[in-house]
Amino acid sequence: MTQTDTIAAIATPLGTAGLGIIRVSGPMASEMGQLLFRPHHQNCTWQSHHLYHGDIVADDGATLLDEVLVTLMRKPHSFTGEDVLEISCHGNPLILQTILEQLIILGCRPARPGEFSQRAYLNGRMDLSQAEALASMISAQSSKALKIGLAQMKGSLGREINSIRTMVIDALAGIEAAIDFTEDVSGHETTACPPQIHEAMACINRLLSTYRQGRLFTKGIQITITGKPNVGKSSLLNSLIGRKKAIVTNIPGTTRDLITETIQLDGVNVHLTDTAGIRAPMDAIEKEGIDLVREKLEEADVIVIVLDGSAPLTDEDLQILQENQKCIDRIIIAVNKSDLPPAWETGQLLRQPGAAGPISNNHLLKISAKFGDGLDALKKALTNLTDSCETTGDDSMITQLRHKLSLEKALDRLMAADKCISTGQSPEFAAFELHEALEALDEITGRKIQDDVLHKIFSSFCIGK
Ligand SMILES: Nc1nc2c(ncn2[C@@H]2O[C@H](COP(=O)(O)OP(=O)(O)O)[C@@H](O)[C@H]2O)c(=O)[nH]1
Ligand SMILES: [Mg+2]
Structure with missing residues (x-):
């Protein structure tokens, strides 16, 4: 999912501060560094993840804009999975704006809200639930909200969804084998529901039970x-x-x-x-x-x-x-x-x-x-x-309505599959329901998701993230 353009944005709030950071991501990030940055030392070899001290000069090659520290993080070991340049300059909005303008003159495009995170997701650096957690962590207003955001950003929810996914796939494997089997021995249908379906339902129910409290903690x-x-x-x-x-x-x-x-x-x-x-x-x-x-x-x-x-x-x-x-x-x-x-x-x-x-x-x-x-x-x-719902510090919680709706959809489909099996319907019906359940789970991690939903999610993020 390589992006062809290079994006740039101010990643810190616009106000007077000690320092401010400009972030650049894309194929021209390294070139941008070489064009704008004048190192104070000879040995600036643009090694990845190294900090270099020097000046930023305007595209006329002479006008000093600020004295800065720059870091180049070469792909794929960067936040976005692309080459990323971070310029740490003094926190005057005029300096930050001027450097950003220079980057635009040199061919960067101003980043849209959430575009760095979107690229991280598209390049497989994090799943969608992690990207969403990152945004809620940044905007968290209380220590509990922060704690939940941090755990989700580390992938706690994604891991739990993936383990539910594995249960559904295992159940599906058994049922699809039964489809072949019924073709051989016609008229014989199994009425035993694979245990993984009930396990998956229990896990989803537990996650759903955390929603009210998760919302209270975050909102x-x-x-x-x-x-x-x-x-x-x-x-x-x-x-x-x-x-x-x-x-x-x-x-x-x-x-x-x-x-x-x-x-x-x-x-x-x-x-x-x-x-x-x-x-x-x-x-x-x-x-x-x-x-x-x-x-x-x-x-x-x-x-x-x-x-x-x-x-x-x-x-x-x-x-x-x-x-x-x-x-x-x-x-x-x-x-x-x-x-x-x-x-x-x-x-x-x-x-x-x-x-x-x-x-x-x-x-x-x-x-x-x-x-x-x-x-x-x-x-x-x-x-x-x-504080009524039972959660230990290690359990993941859900805090987003989007996740709740997808989990409810998955649960409905698993119940439908269970019913198909217990009423002795042809296994194709249960298999269909299980595939639908998988799709609902995949919406949460973003493994499978529609573009307009993605757009809506990332456009609510802040610029520079
Ligand atoms: N003795 C005492 N008076 C109180 C207490 N709480 C409120 N008051 C008094 O009760 C009156 C009404 O209080 P206020 O807070 O305006 O009541 P509100 O109309 O319910 O908002 C005021 O004169 C308060 O000083 C309390 O705990 N003890
Ligand atoms: Mg009153």
């Missing part, structure tokens, strides 16, 4: 704080983020807009949203605010319902509990103002008609948003709630 957890007015929602947001972002007063209905702030809990990004208190609205503005809360609650991964433990429970509290009861597995009830004498016992809440239902002590935590009591336990409960 962050959406936590919405709700409750009636004046229970301490804004105080809780402020305490959790460690500064006064939301206005706190003793006037009910102070918060009207959604107020969002991101913090990291246990290596995961948590997007916390404080909301308007839910009650019969006093005016149109408050009504708009309450409508926004309901939308936000729909998309929340975790809902924190705040109750005031120092004042009797009201119908408003019970209604909020009831409205959210359908999502009980993602709810935490924070009984606030624990610094004040309690007006009710939590047992009373569990006994409330309507509210009782599946609410248990596991969902209840006493806190004081004002003084910070119980906040550590609350933070722990918040991350525990999203």
Whole structure:
């Protein structure tokens, strides 16, 4: 898959920095070095993977552009699998732009977003899941997202997909042998499903079970704080983020807009949203605010319902509990103002008609948003709630919708194959389904993929990667 043109791009962010890097890849990379670079030492032999010190001069051969370090990485031992030249210059955007312009004048083409990674993939330096992992690793916003990205970039997902692939191929070999066999002994069909089909299904199911958590780790957890007015929602947001972002007063209905702030809990990004208190609205503005809360609650991964433990429970509290009861597995009830004498016992809440239902002590935590009591336990409960799926550090996870859809497709096809065999259909049918399952798996690693899908994937990458 040799590319004929040579691409160039600035690989570092455009801003003032100590250093900036320009990357060139393609058949003319080495020539570019020789044309623009004037070594400070005689012994510049352009050995691969060696660092040379010198000046970059303009194409007039005289104008100094910068003092730099350059490295040539000859194919195939480079990121893209082509000759790659890296120019490490000073991090002034003007210098970087000027050197890039010189490269274009000399015949390079500006690289499209993700084009270096695309070439790496096309030249077999990495599979598609690794290229995607590289992009998500670069944009990772939390330490867990980074860890998952790094593991996938090292090929963890690709290896697992390939081992599932081998199971399907082994099953297919047996079935295709049976096709020949049935031609010899007509009317005899096997009803035993090759064990590899069930093994492959189990592996796919495990991978699929990591998707929700993988998404949460990479995209962050959406936590919405709700409750009636004046229970301490804004105080809780402020305490959790460690500064006064939301206005706190003793006037009910102070918060009207959604107020969002991101913090990291246990290596995961948590997007916390404080909301308007839910009650019969006093005016149109408050009504708009309450409508926004309901939308936000729909998309929340975790809902924190705040109750005031120092004042009797009201119908408003019970209604909020009831409205959210359908999502009980993602709810935490924070009984606030624990610094004040309690007006009710939590047992009373569990006994409330309507509210009782599946609410248990596991969902209840006493806190004081004002003084910070119980906040550590609350933070722990918040991350525990999203940490439910079983994964060890070594298992790979899926984080991309594209991978999930392909795995679901493969699983459907394996189930169909299983059914064909168990219902005694001619083995050709099962073989067809298994071939389809293989195609779905190949979409993940990019072994077989349509050009427009490829284009879409790489165009979401940044330039210079
Ligand atoms: N004693 C005490 N007062 C609190 C606590 N949390 C909030 N408050 C007070 O309750 C009132 C309403 O707080 P706010 O955070 O604005 O409630 P919101 O309407 O639910 O956002 C304010 O006067 C707060 O100072 C707490 O833990 N203890
Ligand atoms: Mg408020």
